[in-house]
Amino acid sequence: MSDALARSAEAGGSAPPKSNAVVAVLALAGIVVSLMQTLVIPIVPELPKYLHASASNTVWAVTATLLAASVATPVVGRLGDMFGKRRMLLTSIVLLVAGSVVCALSDSLVPMIVGRTLQGLAAAVVPLGISVMRDVLPAERLTGSTALMSASLGVGGALGLPTAAFVADRFDWHILFWTSAALGVVAFALVLTIVPESTVRAGGRFDLIGALGIAAGLVSLLLAVSKGADWGWTSGTTLGLFAVAVVVLLAWGAFELRTTQPLVDLRTTARRQVLFTNLASVAFGFSMFAMSLVLPQLLQLPEQTGYGLGKSMLTVGLVLAPQGLVMMAMAPLSAAISKTKGPKITLMIGAVIVAAGYGLNILLMSQVWHLVLVSCVIGAGVGFAYGAMPALIMGGVPASETASANSLNTLMRSIGTSFASAVAGVILAQMTTDFGTTALPSENGFKTVMAIGAGAALLALALASFLPRQRTAAAQGATAAAGPGEQAEAAEVSEAKA
Template identity: 35%
Template sequence: MTDSKTTQGSPPAAPAAPGVAAPFTALLIAVLSFSLMQTMVVPALPDLQREFDTSTTVVSWVLSAFLLTSSVATALLGRVGDMFGKRRVLIASLTVFALGTLLAAVSNSIGMLIAARAVQGVGSAAFPLAFGIVRDQFPRERVPVAIGLISSTFGIGFGVGLVIPGPLVDALGWHWIFWAGLVVIVLGILAVAAFIKESPVRSPGRIDWTGVVLLSAGVVALLIAISQGKSWGWGSGGVIGLFVAAVVLLAVFVAVESRLREPLVDIRLLRRPAVATSHVTALIIGFGMYGAFTLVPLLAQTPPQAGYGFGASVTEAGLFMVPMAVTMLFASPLAGRIGAAVGFKLPLVLACLIGVLGFVVYAGAHDEKWTMYTGSAVLGIGVGFAFAALANLVVSAVEPSQTGEATGINTIMRTIGGSLGAQIAASLVASDTVPGTSIPAESGYTTAFTMSAIALGVATLAALAGPGRLRKAPAPAKTPARPSRSTTA
């Protein structure tokens, strides 16, 4: 099928450049800079709350503001990159990201820091734009592995971002979280400018501002309801009203986009079975997996006097995430190779099943450090497989000119699922405490990890419901041509 919006046709099988090592490294640095900034601030939240003398609800907006703008920017800038050039938009996005990080580094009030984090969220566009650049410019046989590695950077940065801040905050103060992040972002900008060529694939048109407003308002309402559900109360009028508003706004968005010639999101893409099941699976995987990123360090920091936990410092607690980052680094390219050979449905199903195993270890054997390290290593394989398979399934199901918008929506689905899962997991952990203390009871962690295992079991069913077989059908063997019969003796 040929996309009429593609002005210069499909990209060639191989890029003009003789190698892809330099451009690929540039993309990795760009996406790593964003993924690190998602969680580097998490270990510093208690310090921020004390320094600015504010409440837990207010300081939580340091995370929520980033999440809200990143969700909106992912969809909008992915589409803008398809229209005006992915390299150009990637550099602009990273530049705004750098300015937000600089503002955070010099912040002297909680309001200024929250505003800076909102500006930082624009950097989320790095992921859909990077996927599009890989598909447009890399040799076809290298695309699955490259997308797998870029996808794994999301999780690696997420995990490593929980490890690095401990020593930085202890030695230099929380401002240095952002100064260190700024260095990585600037390196990413310079690398992209030096080694990435502009994409030859474009999808010209006009920006659908009505769609931007409706999608932004719907996603913002949904994420505010999720992020504030615990503090406001899940049954409160504010949270219920926001959920209703989100449903109405997103329904209107779908109705409007279905009638436009140049929509922000081509709703017809969502009707493709491969795209639809990938988005649903991403939502459920996000719900199941993201709780581990924050719950494991919290469990590790629990004093042993509570009957569980290891009394770890912030730095030591972050080390429990290192095995996950290491195995993810190897799992994602492996998933890319498996997918290229037999199709990406198999690695996605395996990702969910491996994730179930990881959370079973967390739930049933979290009383020893080595079992927690083992659970993290197993879960890292599942996360790596999942991120690589989801991205490749979406990319292979759409035209090159639609890569940005399609992968952007998949990222949003994963973010929404992750936000909901993390909030519910936190609520489960906080629902019961050790008698006479404010320390969460061990049963809360066991319940939360079990919930994640069940969610990934459901994600397995969603992945199996997707089109295609678990393995590609073997190519039919060629039948040798029969010799023609002679009509003469």
């Protein structure tokens, strides 16, 4: 272990400014990718006019990104472990730039869908960045740096919404994608110049059958979840896709357990620390996204409803923007608690804060400042949780599987957000109030979604309680710097003690 720590010190400990630069560049790359995810939201209502297509077809500009990201995240993570995390990080950024350019040149639906698909293939940047940090930073820097990198998801999304709304309202919408491309080029140049390549490699042969299997299963599942409301939840198409997803994913799991070099090591994933962290991630993904669905609608519904605030999309973005800044501000505090109490405690604190935020939202929803306060409270809880999850994952897997394990954890959050969208959509479609000739989501419908968001956070709390007793994050950082054999032994000892 001393040799591993010495290598870690050589990578970053002997040159703190270099370590700071690596963290800053990787966090910037994460922000750029998360910006891409919210970039299109303000222009979704206008896409039929911009692309000369129907509203039902232009929704694919969002759905294509979701599906591409779900497939790319575990596959690119595994490729990063095999062939180099920095190399795959650069490849992902190239795909982001290419997709942004295609979208910027688009005036019809098909090129836009192609561009948004390419952008979705860049979704693995954040888990890859966290994995690079594990390999090149000194152990004492790891917890705080990964918390900051994880928070970049929220920061980019929160800042991207008001910026995109402002640009789309005053300039040609293509500028949004030219800006995304330019930011991608900057991120690529900085990563290429500043971030070192990790020498930790898993090697072996790429599991093509496993990649195709998980792609087919995830696309079937998420397509059914995201389009079920449009097609009908009991339609043959929706039920057929759910059935395909179950059959394919079960067959995929059986194959992965038998193959010697799987895409996802399910035996490692089944370790209590990894398993319950991933399950908690699904619940947190659900809980976080429920807020993103409720608050914008409350802000934009007409004041005449008695609970809507009648604000513009730009105001929506400005109300949600502080949430991302709070998430980033919580990263050092999350890291400090993880170092002293262990990341399990940090995750549980985050769950309690998120549940309290939703409870507050049920009581306070009649003023703009109410919703700013609620988004900040929930953002603080998510910042705690997202800071703890990478530490928990990396404390339970060997260094050679860091990228694939972090990518799988990111995928679990995405699955949670997809189910949140579906559940909230069903509730708000069923619980309506008549407003003239239009049926709008009722106040009780919004409160029901908030209550479910609080319940999802409490479920994450319950799942986190099953995590094994934690060493401090500092001790886990030392394990992260150890060789694969030492890590496996440490993980087994931890499981045995728990």
